Amino acid sequence: MTHRYWLAALLGCGLAGVAASATAAEQTEVERGAYLARAGDCVACHTAPGGKPFAGGLEIESPFGTIISTNITPDPDAGIGNYSRDQFAAALREGKRADGANLYPAMPYPSYAKLSDDDIDALYAYFMQGVEPVSEKAKESDIGFPFNQRWGIGLWNWLFADAEAFEPKAGQSEQLARGAYLVQGLGHCGSCHTPRGLLFQEKALDDSDDAYLTGETLGGWWAPNLRGGGDSGSGLQNWSADDIVDYLATGRNDHSAVTGEMTSVVANSTSYLSDDDLQAIAAYLKSLSRGADDEQEAQSETTPEQTEQMLTAADVADKPGARLYLDNCNACHFANGRGAPQTFPSLVDNELVNADDPTGLIHVILAGARMPSTPGKPEALAMPDFGWRLSDDEAAQLATFVRGAWGNHGGEVSADQVAKVRENLPQDLESSKPDFQD
Template sequence: MKPNLSMMLLPLAMLAATEVQAFDKATIAKGEYLSRAGDCVACHSVAGGEPYAGGLAIDSPFGKIYSTNITPSKTAGIGNYTLQQFDDALRHGVRADGGNLYPAMPYPDYAMLTDEDVKALYAYFMEGVPAVDKSGPETDLGFPFNQRWGISFWNWMFANDDRFQPDTQQSALFNRGAYLVLGPGHCGSCHTPRGVAFQEKSYEDSADNFLSGGKVGMWEVPGIRGGAQGALADWSQEELIDYLANGRNDKTAVAGEMTAVIQHSLSHLTRDDLAAIAHYLKSLPGQGAALPMSAAATQKTTALLDSAKMDKDSGARIYLDNCGACHFTAGQGAARVFPKLDGNALINAQDPSGLIHVILAGARMPSTKGAPEDLAMPAFGWRLSDEEVATLTTFLRQAWNNRAAAVSAQDVAKVRQTIPEEVLNATRP
């Protein structure tokens, strides 16, 4: 009897089928949504590159850490990971080969994820993302930070390993918001201050310092506690939803690292989930972080600028010549177009580097479904000297109700050195 070819191929087909775990479309779609909530694409992609192929340089106090390829490539990505290995990497910072991930990957926050959500994410990355067979640059930190085994001690001392536990005394809306903020959104990784070992000082909202503000590179990150005396106490829930969805509202506009979070993550969430996040943040009381505001202080600066009687080298004159047309003499800007400067968190930050960066390099709001306008502030690095930028920045930080320290030309020079020439000259005529 001659062997039947189809019968010979059947065992091979059965074997191949056992090597691929098929997931239903609903699970893959859920994983895609969770990947947006977790902002995975922002860190694991480079501008102009393939999504999730890695290679993004993340600045740390110890050197550059490059994000990895998390596509299902079996040669360069995570295509050979089992669900358990994926879980170990996502929630515990342990690679498939047993090595430790650097905590630039927010696994202490992702530890909060449910088993079902981890499985959905695995389904999406294995079956919903195209494989990219290309590895990015290798992270190569100096000694002793290149000794990944030492991270085990850091994990033992500082990492969070707790799953999210709903608060039975709170509403479903509160708990959904808490889960998104604490877990996939990993908001605490930027908005909670860091300790001496660069660990998040708290992973629990019962702590006063949780979401009270932090720092990412040169950018001072504001607190986002929205309850009584919180940094966002004067924001309504609708204003907060608008900001999360579109990167702008009647009070301010996004800048710095948060721009990518709005663009790639929050603007893709449902309104219900954004409402849950806003509701949760508005429930967290603060510690008197709000800046005192008075009409008299606003009027004093406004009167000075309206008079136009000032020295040509003064901060007020530089403001009128470069900023006044959009932000106006009262520093109120235009709702959802030009952010308010009076009481602005970026302007009043202890570290002025973020504000200096915006003046030198400009800024661009994300284009979203709710606000598709691609609005941008021009770069002034080509036009203003370090001394002029320092004078302008100092004026902004002490005008209207702003009360922040003066800025030196040396401060400006340090920031200028971090910005490519093509960015500084982007708006040169």
């Protein structure tokens, strides 16, 4: 009996140890999945303002109507709790729901198709075990005919989606391969930064095509060219790898600060990535060659030195745009237009300032902007809005001046363009207007 007792005890301890190890392994998988979900920025699209994480309900405007994001919590009725691992993988890689219906391509499955099996497993573990179920089902999308016919998306997928997993290039370093995997796959950077075709497809899904990451205007915001290699002196070519890391980690660097949709990306996703992954992304972007931009051929009104001298001397009597700059912008961005590193972004060679479409710059002038609060830079520095004090014509003159000063080459802005942006702004822009009443 004594031998049997000790044998049973030893077996019991062994089984308990195996169970504990399995539990620890499962927890590690869930934690890795949570990190990957951060890298994929899943929470940004699948969380409505003021809503519960991943419960859906976010309204996404598209050329075809309003797409409302779905509930991807593990609730079995309202969410994806009944999805098998393979059904989950099909949703990510092929844009297929569990019932076989096609998802709208607002879901970046053309990019997520590059995910590895291991990363799919970790994401599945996280969404099934690490996310709180929410029983509220999201509303249906409001898409007009014929685009609301999901079967037709199958043809779009056949034409434009590529369900091939990521493969590193021959001879590519481990760091560059990791960066390419994150940018092309989980980060789905091309969804915003790659030009779109006639049927709203990305013109390239990876760097095998020179169109990849060359910039696009979406929702009124310019998503700039991210190709940082070469020496033509444009955009990210002037940034170091550390500049890119700072921007992704904190939403600011010595050159610029985030605005528009990228604010959410930094706040919810890239600011939580490891330094190794951020360095890999930066190295990959700097490896992509970028030729001289056609817009660089446009002539600037003045050189950086001429603009600074004119503003310093306040010689602006016949230059209404320059006068408006001195009255509204000079205190933070200074006569040289370069602002203060990590605090007030430079306006010189700024992608938003020089974009073909000035909508984003107009939006910032009228509505202001706020940097995200991140683990590395918790202070959410803000630029005030000036829509309450500038007329459409004044805002246009100011934007035109900034887009032509210090060697910039953005071109003129009209009062009509300002009026169109103002029409789509929230109605509470009077909030920062000083109250001089007793």
